[in-house]
Amino acid sequence: MDTNSAGRLVWDLPVRVVHWAVMSAVLGCYVSDKLGPSYFTWHLVCGCTVLVLVTFRILWGFVGTRHARFSSFLRGPRAMWAYLQGQPPTDGTLHPVGHNPLGGAGIMIMLALLLTPAVTGLFANDEIENTGPFFGWVSGHTSNELSSIHHLAFLLLKVMIGLHVAAVLFYSLVKREQLIGPMYSGRKAAARVPVSQAISSSKIWTALAILAVLTALLVYLVNAAPPAALSPF
Numbered sequence: 156m157d158t159n160s161a162g163r164l165v166w167d168l169p170v171r172v173v174h175w176a177v178m179s180a181v182l183g184c185y186v187s188d189k190l191g192p193s194y195f196t197w198h199l200v201c202g203c204t205v206l207v208l209v210t211f212r213i214l215w216g217f218v219g220t221r222h223a224r225f226s227s228f229l230r231g232p233r234a235m236w237a238y239l240q241g242q243p244p245t246d247g248t249l250h251p252v253g254h255n256p257l258g259g260a261g262i263m264i265m266l267a268l269l270l271t272p273a274v275t276g277l278f279a280n281d282e283i284e285n286t287g288p289f290f291g292w293v294s295g296h297t298s299n300e301l302s303s304i305h306h307l308a309f310l311l312l313k314v315m316i317g318l319h320v321a322a323v324l325f326y327s328l329v330k331r332e333q334l335i336g337p338m339y340s341g342r343k344a345a346a347r348v349p350v351s352q353a354i355s356s357s358k359i360w361t362a363l364a365i366l367a368v369l370t371a372l373l374v375y376l377v378n379a380a381p382p383a384a385l386s387p388f
Contacts, residue, residue, distance in 0.1 A: 162342035163353035165252060167220040169362035171341055173208050177269065180204040181312070184272075195285040199276075203377075206273035207369045209266055214365055220354045222253030229263070230256040252343070252352045261319065268315050271308035275301040289376070291383030 183201035187194040216225040228251075230238075235256040254262060277289040279302040290298055326332045337343050341357075 162337075162340070162344050163348040163350070164341050165222050165343045165348055165352075165354065166337055166341040167223055167354060167357035167362075168341065168359060169215060169219065169357060170212075170223045171338055173212050173215075174338055177205060177208050177212075180208065181269070181316075184309075185313075192281060192283050192285055195281070199288070202273055202276045203373060205269055206277075207366065207373060209269045209273060210369055211362070211366055213266060213270075214369075215362065218361065218365075220356065220358055221352070222354065225259075225263075228254035228256070228259035230259060235260065252348050258322075261315075261322070265312075265315055265319065268308060268312040272305050272312060275305040275308065278302075279305045286383055289380050291381035 180201045184198055184205065187198035187201060215223050218224075221227055238251075238256045251258075277287040278293050278298055280286040280290055280295075280298050282299075282302075286298070293301070323334050326334050
């Protein structure tokens with residue numbers, strides 16, 4: 156039960172788990188890439204994990220709990236400008252309960268930059284001996300093009316992650332608004348969350364069903380892909 160001391164539930168468990176799991180998987184992708192070709196299998200596993208989790212988060216943006224849905228935080232330029240000017244939200248609250256308008260835009264950019272290298276990596280190659288599981292479905296030229304996109308997208312992702320960390324630090328140190336704690340507990344201070352906007356369920360079984368279907372689909376596609384290897388010529 157929500158109390159003033161515990162705060163009120165805003166972020167459901169799937170959103171929180173996916174947030175930290177994606178962070179760990181991206182770190183795994185980075186480390187395994189730096190360790191070299193012999194760690195390609197780990198790189199592939201981490202990349203597929205990112206793909207499943209990000210695809211889940213996109214679907215969860217339509218069927219998830221209140222503040223996880225895109226409709227709750229995607230706003231146009233006018234709302235972003237009003238937020239920058241310090242104007243309160245139009246829903247009668249003093250502060251955005253979920254993502255603020257700028258944060259909502261950042262979430263969409265982050266999802267795009269996570270999804271792009273995850274998808275292109277399925278078709279990519281390292282020009283040595285390793286290929287993505289879908290390499291056999293495209294030509295060598297197309298794989299090389301997608302490999303270039305894969306590397307560029309991951310570079311942009313690292314820049315976006317840096318901006319995200321900087322924004323979290325700014326809100327924590329300057330605006331005195333804690334963002335990290337709620338992403339662990341799911342709760343925000345009761346003073347910032349009207350009772351009517353708190354969530355009461357995390358829809359865990361729905362989330363597990365979606366994750367199971369996405370995982371099974373990816374496994375099926377990987378197994379169905381034609382075998383392929385880099386040509387030595």
